[in-house]
Amino acid sequence: MPSKYTTVSIPQPLHERIQKLIEKKPGFKSVSDYVTYVLREVIAMHETKEVPEPFTSVDVEEIKQRLKALGYL
Amino acid sequence: MPASPHGGTLVQVKQAPSDSGVFEGFSDACRLSIGQETQKIVWNLGNGVFSPLKGFMGEGDYANVIEQMRLENDVPWTLPILLFSERPKGVKAGDDVMLADGDRRPVAVISYEGNFDIDRKEYAKKVFGTEDSSHPGVSKVYTSPSSVISGKLKVIARPEYGGYADCTLTPKETRILFTEKGWKTVVAFQTRNAPHINHEYLQKSALGLVDGLFVNPVLGKKKSGDFRDEVIVASYRALINNYYPRDSVVMSVLHYEMQYAGPKEAITHAIMRKNFGCTHIIIGRDHAGVGDFYKPYAAQEIFGEFPDLGISPLFFREFYYCKKCAGIASERTCPHTEDDRLSFSGTKLRKMFSEGEVPPKEFMRPEVAQAIMKFKEPFVV
Numbered sequence: 001m002p003s004k005y006t007t008v009s010i011p012q013p014l015h016e017r018i019q020k021l022i023e024k025k026p027g028f029k030s031v032s033d034y035v036t037y038v039l040r041e042v043i044a045m046h047e048t049k050e051v052p053e054p055f056t057s058v059d060v061e062e063i064k065q066r067l068k069a070l071g072y073l
Numbered sequence: 074m075p076a077s078p079h080g081g082t083l084v085q086v087k088q089a090p091s092d093s094g095v096f097e098g099f100s101d102a103c104r105l106s107i108g109q110e111t112q113k114i115v116w117n118l119g120n121g122v123f124s125p126l127k128g129f130m131g132e133g134d135y136a137n138v139i140e141q142m143r144l145e146n147d148v149p150w151t152l153p154i155l156l157f158s159e160r161p162k163g164v165k166a167g168d169d170v171m172l173a174d175g176d177r178r179p180v181a182v183i184s185y186e187g188n189f190d191i192d193r194k195e196y197a198k199k200v201f202g203t204e205d206s207s208h209p210g211v212s213k214v215y216t217s218p219s220s221v222i223s224g225k226l227k228v229i230a231r232p233e234y235g236g237y238a239d240c241t242l243t244p245k246e247t248r249i250l251f252t253e254k255g256w257k258t259v260v261a262f263q264t265r266n267a268p269h270i271n272h273e274y275l276q277k278s279a280l281g282l283v284d285g286l287f288v289n290p291v292l293g294k295k296k297s298g299d300f301r302d303e304v305i306v307a308s309y310r311a312l313i314n315n316y317y318p319r320d321s322v323v324m325s326v327l328h329y330e331m332q333y334a335g336p337k338e339a340i341t342h343a344i345m346r347k348n349f350g351c352t353h354i355i356i357g358r359d360h361a362g363v364g365d366f367y368k369p370y371a372a373q374e375i376f377g378e379f380p381d382l383g384i385s386p387l388f389f390r391e392f393y394y395c396k397k398c399a400g401i402a403s404e405r406t407c408p409h410t411e412d413d414r415l416s417f418s419g420t421k422l423r424k425m426f427s428e429g430e431v432p433p434k435e436f437m438r439p440e441v442a443q444a445i446m447k448f449k450e451p452f453v454v
Contacts, residue, residue: 027377037380040147044381051077054085054121055245063249070239072250072323 010035074257075248075350076384080125080148083244083348086118086181091230096179099171102163105222107156107172107180110294110330114154115172115181117329117345119229120243124348128225129156132189135221139199142337142378149344149379151337152200156224157217160188169227183224190219201334201366208366209296210332234328237292240306242325247287248350250323256285260353260387261346263360265291265331267300267308267445269437271392273316274401279355279387280321287351288313288324291331295453296363298419302326304444304451311444335360335367336375340382347384354384358391394435423452 015031022028028037055063067073078084089095107115117123125148130138133145135153144150156172164170166187172180197204197211206212234241242250251259260279264272280286288309292302300308306326313322327345332338338361343354360372368374373388394415395402402409415435417425425432431442445451 041380044383047081048077048383051081053075053248054078054083055249059245060249063246064253067242067246067250067253072242073253 008035075251075259076347076352078121078124078244079344079347079383080144080146082125083121083248084118084124084127085121085245086127086226087228088119088231089228091179093230095182095228096171096230099169102161103168104171104173104177105158105161106175106177108175111156111172112174112180113293113328113330114156115226115229116232118154118226119181119232120245122244122327122329122345122348123154124244126150126154128183129221129223130154131186131223135189135191139196142340149340149382151340152332152334153196155191156183156222157220158188158222159218159220161185161222170222170224179230181229182227183222184227186223186225188220188222191221193217193219200337201332203366205366207364208333209363210334232328236303237306237326237328240324240326241328242323242349244348244350247323247325251285251287251350254285254320254323256283258283258353259285259287259351260355261287261289261343261349261351262355263289263291263342263346264309265295265299265305267305267437267451268312268441270394270401270435273312273438274392275355275357275389278389278392279353282387283353284321286317286322287346287349288322289327289346289349290324291329292326293328293330295331297453298423299453300445300451301448301453304448307444307447308441311440312438315440316438331361333361333363333366335362336371339372340375340379343376343382343384343386347382351384353387355389356386357389426451 018031018034022034028034064073118126118128130153137143137145138150138153142151161170164185166185168185169182170185171182174180193214194204196214201208201210203211206215260283262276276286290305290309309324313324339356346354356373358369376386390403390405392401392403395407395409395413396415397409397413398407426445
């Protein structure tokens with residue numbers, strides 16, 4: 001059950017530019033490959049900015065005490 | 074600020090003392106015995122080292138990981154996390170199953186989702202890049218059942234790290250530690266070895282680029298001839314205490330069985346360290362490799378396929394002491410031949426230690442060598 005795929009429309013001239021680019025640049029098998037790569041790179045930057053730390057201030061104090069006891073702080 | 078957890082969530086499974094009532098009342102059919110290495114997987118799932126995984130993979134994630142190197146939700150992931158076991162009799166999807174160690178002590182409770190079969194040759198070929206049973210990872214898969222259980226962890230017995238409790242930190246703890254230290258950038262160093270001079274230079278070169286260094290030796294089942302766990306810890310303590318600025322380095326161990334999957338394991342190593350809060354990871358020569366199954370720098374090349382990994386690799390060539398340069402060098406900085414390098418095979422090093430001979434200081438710090446020599450048998454037999 002490998003990944004499912006869907007279709008996204010991009011302007012024809014952009015498709016042509018990418019096609020030309022990947023002909024000179026090894027590593028991308030198709031325009032879809034290239035677009036997937038770029039989108040993953042861009043979306044990862046946005047997702048990273050929105051992630052809160054998964055602990056409370058109580059957690060932090062308890063863990064700081066343990067870290068001090070172990071000599072890490 | 075530490076790196077965001079992989080997949081956006083640091084998984085934290087509820088923990089309970091092993092004598093808690095949550096582990097009582099399971100019939101023999103709903104009790105499954107697991108080995109020590111699977112127990113370590115449970116710990117790593119439970120405390121978020123394997124985030125965003127919440128349990129043992131189902132068929133969809135498994136198929137996607139071996140075909141695409143991604144989970145079904147498109148998050149990068151390269152090694153299957155499986156619970157090898159025949160279908161438990163009389164258990165149906167949704168039932169709770171308790172995992173217990175060899176002494177029948179509780180390890181965890183999972184919500185059983187089902188069993189599925191894997192093709193072990195396909196697993197070997199797609200994960201390790203070989204079907205050769207002389208590869209330790211392949212050999213392990215071939216001797217495992219072809220049936221695997223999928224299921225999410227509901228609760229785990231509080232992990233007991235034995236003699237390593239004082240140097241085992243969870244991702245939650247390291248994330249707070251790095252923040253308290255004011256480190257915005259942290260580079261991880263994965264190791265399964267006692268440190269040579271070349272490792273020290275690798276780490277210090279990386280440390281010059283970031284705020285902190287996280288030395289994270291792997292403890293667990295290893296190959297014959299590898300350094301024993303206690304030797305690795307003692308030797309790193311000797312190195313750090315004598316040669317590292319105290320405010321720039323943290324060492325904590327990781328309980329994990331090496332797969333020797335080369336490039337694919339390098340990605341998993343990076344993901345685990347990202348969950349610990351590291352922003353960078355050192356990837357050197359033949360990372361996570363074994364024998365000559367992988368090209369020396371294959372583990373560096375594979376990172377190019379993951380623009381969304383969320384942790385940056387720092388690539389280095391191998392360091393060594395060059396007799397003509399009279400110093401530490403690498404292929405990029407030294408024009409001399411391999412014959413001019415000071416190097417010792419594992420076999421020669423083992424012989425030296427067994428005969429009480431100290432390696433030259435250009436190869437290993439004397440304090441590190443002394444720490445190793447305190448052990449009667451420093452190597453895995």
